[in-house]
Amino acid sequence: MPGEIRLKAEVVRNFTAALFERLSLPAEDAERAAQVLVRADQRGVMSHGIKNLIMYTEGLTKGYMNPHPQIRAVAELPVTAVLDGDGGLGMVVGTHAMELAIAKAKTSGTGMVTVRRSHHFGMASFYSLMALPHDMIGIALTNNAGIAVVPTFGAEAMFSTNPISVVVPAGKEPPFELDMSTAVVAFNKVELAYIKGESVPLGWGLDASGETTSDAGGIVSSKLLLPLGGTQITGSHKGYGLGVVVDILCGVLSGGIYGNLIARQPSDDAYRDTSSTHFFAAIRIDAFRPVDEFKASMDDMLRALKDSKKAKGHDRIYVAGEIEHEIEAERLAHGIPYPLPLVERLQGLARQFEIPLEIGD
């Protein structure tokens, strides 16, 4: 498409890793962080990819993200752990924590790891996907300091979009890969409607006076999103409840941030007030059923869903992750299409940090 340049994932990953090394990360951590971000772009989740390099660069240069965190367990049992991320990048702390959950599941059948004092970890499903090669179910949840969602009947942001990701292996079918925020919609969809001059459905967000509105501009300025379900009559108390569950498992269980705690009780901890907390779980399939039987049932279930009767005007039913799976295959073959402004931002970083970046022609 015009206005886009296709870059090979490897090129972007190498560039991103080199940037993180310039920003003082150890080579191995720089490589991990780059993998997480570029995989998001590769799957079409551009909101969680290298678009955020500026945010991470700023955090590392201004000192509120820690390039060489001492990640440590503050509590641990064979099947559980609480990690303190020591202000590291979420991609570094997160991969470390999910690896720990997987190691625990290998030994014991399940593993649960909750994490405090980390930072924005990118795409949640990166971590739950890590369970797949081990024939495990992977779960990843996170909150962050950027609160944007109101409780049902509320008019004040009280939690972040608190995503839930659950990934489950299948056999011949692609895995089931759910990765959803517990808000009704992503904020960037509201921004996009605003830029296009379009209205949004009632039930996406509130205006500054706390009323539900179809005016995208009103939501852009209030920054108030509704929980999944929209209004109470269509179940927003459920999305609100799920958002709080994420805050509990990530924030309260780890002793980290949750809700609007930072606004009410700012600290002098250099890392806490920009931080993010996470929760990871890994569940070994063969603790429950033989893996081949389980995968055959998954295939059967996923196919039945796809083959079921379509609503008028639709000719395809998707299962979670199917679209991302198809995008990933195409982008691995043909490169990731980046909008020009984003490529220019990369070129700016390349000049600033003196890192080679091959754009091609």
Add this chain to the structure above:
Amino acid sequence: MPGEIRLKAEVVRNFTAALFERLSLPAEDAERAAQVLVRADQRGVMSHGIKNLIMYTEGLTKGYMNPHPQIRAVAELPVTAVLDGDGGLGMVVGTHAMELAIAKAKTSGTGMVTVRRSHHFGMASFYSLMALPHDMIGIALTNNAGIAVVPTFGAEAMFSTNPISVVVPAGKEPPFELDMSTAVVAFNKVELAYIKGESVPLGWGLDASGETTSDAGGIVSSKLLLPLGGTQITGSHKGYGLGVVVDILCGVLSGGIYGNLIARQPSDDAYRDTSSTHFFAAIRIDAFRPVDEFKASMDDMLRALKDSKKAKGHDRIYVAGEIEHEIEAERLAHGIPYPLPLVERLQGLARQFEIPLEIGD
């Protein structure tokens, strides 16, 4: 209120236990099952209480529910188990399974138990609430044979309302008690609107032709509910995804029923085709944080939510379970108000099975 009779929970529980004993359940199991059903009524969840006694009576007399199941572990590790419910009542199998999850968490920090060949277990939060006295987080999920929810872009029921319940202890505040179906709304709310001649919001359900409708009668006859989120533009793919997660953890992981499997592959197992599968987890708080610190954080979070700014026209923000908690306190003091037709149904069962039932005057 006119048209209602208040009955003491104890009276209804004793009657229900006596009925289950007449239906050949061992005294202990009869008492358990009665406790589960009457607690639902006590919390205002009347759709899952003794209203369903006819269903259980029929299942037990017709032989597709087993009054004396041999519940057995078909796979087990210290932290996990798969139970076969042998066609027992969900309330009997479910309490047994949740007790096992709690015992595992006591020893190891967490416990996960999945269950096949059980039946409708009543109110999901009964089981997650069992974790509270042990200072644990309790999780209960279930599916059942009564499929009613369509996938996004679908027009055929492919899973049941697949509820998720998560209960978390707090300190001075009442516990956080989430119990939500992953459908946008309960079917009985559609029926109620139909009886009253009211329309329902677009996004609750589909008519028989597969189109979203505000005609309650159209949904009552099609029996097609939409997933939480309603339509795709307001996030139904998320409710759909969560419904499938419940089906996976309960049905696929246990080797039991899921989706529309029964319709596609009926069996000659006397119990399977009316069955329900469950998933339970218990998480010991002190595996992660000192219990008093955790509870203080919970109190702080829950109070902050309740104290946050209200939307126009609202003067109170609730947290999950708060309404049920208040109803339960009132009903424990003054009895449970049952509508007359339901009381008459109880009296009918009392005559049929020759069980004393004190209605008062």
